[in-house]
Amino acid sequence: MLSRRRTLCAALSAVILGTASLLAGCTSPEASAAVGCTAPGVTDDQISLGVLVPDSGPAAEGFTNSLAGVEARLGAVNAAGGVNGRKVVYQWRDDKGSTTGNDLGARELVERQQVFGLVELSVAASASAAYLAGRGVPVTGLANEPVWSTMPNMFAFTYVTGAAVDTQGRFVSSQGGTRAVILQPALSAGMTETGQKYEASMRAAGVRVVDIVNFTSGVDTPTTVAKRVISAKADTIISLISPENLIGVLNLLRQASRAPKVVLSTNGYGRELLQNFGAQAAGITMPLVYRPLELGGPATEAYLDAMTRYAPQVTHPENDASVLAYIATDIYLEGLRLAGACPNRQGFIGRLRAVNSYDAGGLISPISFRTDAIRPTTCYSFVQANSAGNGFLVVEPDLCGSAISP
Template sequence: MAHRQVWRHAAAVASVALTSAIVGCSAPAGSTGSTGTTSCPSPGVSKDAIKVGLVYPDSGPLSGPFKTVRAGVEARIAKQNAAGGVGGRRIEVTWRDDESDPSANLTAARDLVENVGVFGLLEETAVASGSASYLADKGIPVAGIVAESVWGQYRNMFAFAYPYTTGPSVTTLGTYVAKAGGTRAIMVVSAVNPSSHGVAEKDAASLRSAGVSVVGQVSYAEQVTGSQVVVDAARDQQANVVVAELSGDALATIVQALRAAGISLKAAVGPDGYDRSLLGRYGADIAGMSVYLTTPSFQAQSAALDAYRAAIATYAPEQADAQQETTLQGYITADLFVRGLEAAGPCPTRAAFLSGLRAVRDYDAGGLLAQPLDMTAGFGQLNTCYNFVRVNPAGSDFDVVPGGAGPGGQAWCGHRIEG
């Protein structure tokens, strides 16, 4: 999830230029101005509050993968409010269900902007393409989880990772696979999510940069295509690596089938599957399966993770398990939105949010990211640093595979492949 599978994809193709000028405002006579307790002529901003919308799939086929994201958002916002909000203003969140559907996503966004009057949106969904053009036209600040290429098209949309990009690939995955002894790879792409093909293209380039041959590609429809098609391709091409741009369940099913067929793998890697429930269902059958993350592994020891867990326990106690990737992603994207509000100044406007957050060069979500992000240059670009976790031989837990970079030496960092 960060690379969750998109069930229905609505591509937005318009490119919108947004103003970068910071729009100032004057405090009325008798107000305190710089304390943030004055009213500003900006939608969603009052004397003591800032209205923010949250759109996520509370129903529909995506509701399962995204079910914990709201807890992460609410915990981070509540933590900020407990510390005095932003500029003395509390952040008030109103949520809407986009039903896992692009058209419902547009309806939800319109309602929040035009009827509720929010300042900006958190789009924690895989169908944000439904409202992307509308929100860009109006210059609405958006932060969220990237599950579609549309996030790299509109500069009003902010994220901490861009798996879908038209920019260059990076060497990181290739280095990891080559270090594991991989030499011949099969790519497995989704038959129903065209965006997965773009991710596979970048991952294939990364593998080749490290001398790993890409010997085949298999189209796979979850719950429709049998894993035997991957087994046959791996056997025919003598592959010892599988890279799957699929859900964690699908990757686990494929790894289990390859093991049962007696095919020995040096690496089986995907962007999704860091989920302890998979260990309970598959156990040792998925030993060696790896997942790459832009966020830290929950096995890591860090002050940033401790602060995150404390926030979940304090402000979202209904989310009993903070060890869920989407909960953490919701927390980080809410933190990113807070950073944008802080960058917008004492009288926040939408234009000031956009230009202010795009000027940030060292965003790291309080230490929760594998690498600090330069928002001035990283728009729509793949991250160069990732954390890797691998299922242990007993299939009972995920082990961190240290790469020697980043906090605690855990991250694997590469460079962009130009040309």
């Protein structure tokens, strides 16, 4: 696990352009850094990047390995020589997944630390969105909130917008699910909104949501949750809580011979889950917005190599948080590359917004930064822990649904 106090300086070069391998596609340092650039966070030999991530608070469990993904991507491009001749140094702040923490963290990084732009790996980015847009600060990250679709300075590879989609509901229905209980962390506005989207998805696909349980780790118990699932006669669990707490609930349901037909979890994808829980994790399914690592290929190999080399503190690089952070950082590097030898924030935003086909070197399906921000992501892959709990099965490589009309 990453030290909560450590700030790593990592040099990096430009990201991929039209190649299957993230590393092979990095540009060489042949373009020297221009001298005398005046944009915030830019010096003759480096560019300063800020990162916001919940390292504490109710949302932190889903972001444990996020900084490792940032370090891996920066480390990989560092080995290739820098973005247009410059290194990128980064520092991060814990936004606690809260509106107050996010706003304060963004202002600290922009005003005091003078970063050029931000990578936001958070569920509370809406708190600082207006401030960052007003300052013209480029932001890349995870679009967990609709605000990402409304701000021209904010870039992600998947969007929730204001509309839910029926894809997850279609998957649950195809697996025989008819009555669902949603388990979500208490005291997290971002997670509550995600839960509402899942509720709409289930209902649109004809799956009845029979209970919504707010769960606080260390306060609520799996026993209480299991009783509510049994009382609701649910055959499906939609989990936004930590895998550890989810498995505690599943074990009790299995002991009571009430194991659900479908268990859909928004987090937990990775080898660490299998190592820690083995067969107890069997049947847990996770929706992914990127190409499942189990399918292999050059992009997966490049990611795993970068994690092994530059984020060795993560024993199992096959985890959702690291992959998502890796891609979010790659988008930032693409913007820097396009901004040129003397980058400024306006150039970053304008040139990246004009990109019509971006695929993170093959980790995701091609997207357009011109148009996709106004469209919710409707296509997902679904992976499931196998019956032995020692591997994942790709049960649905590419299931596409539709946006749900308000």
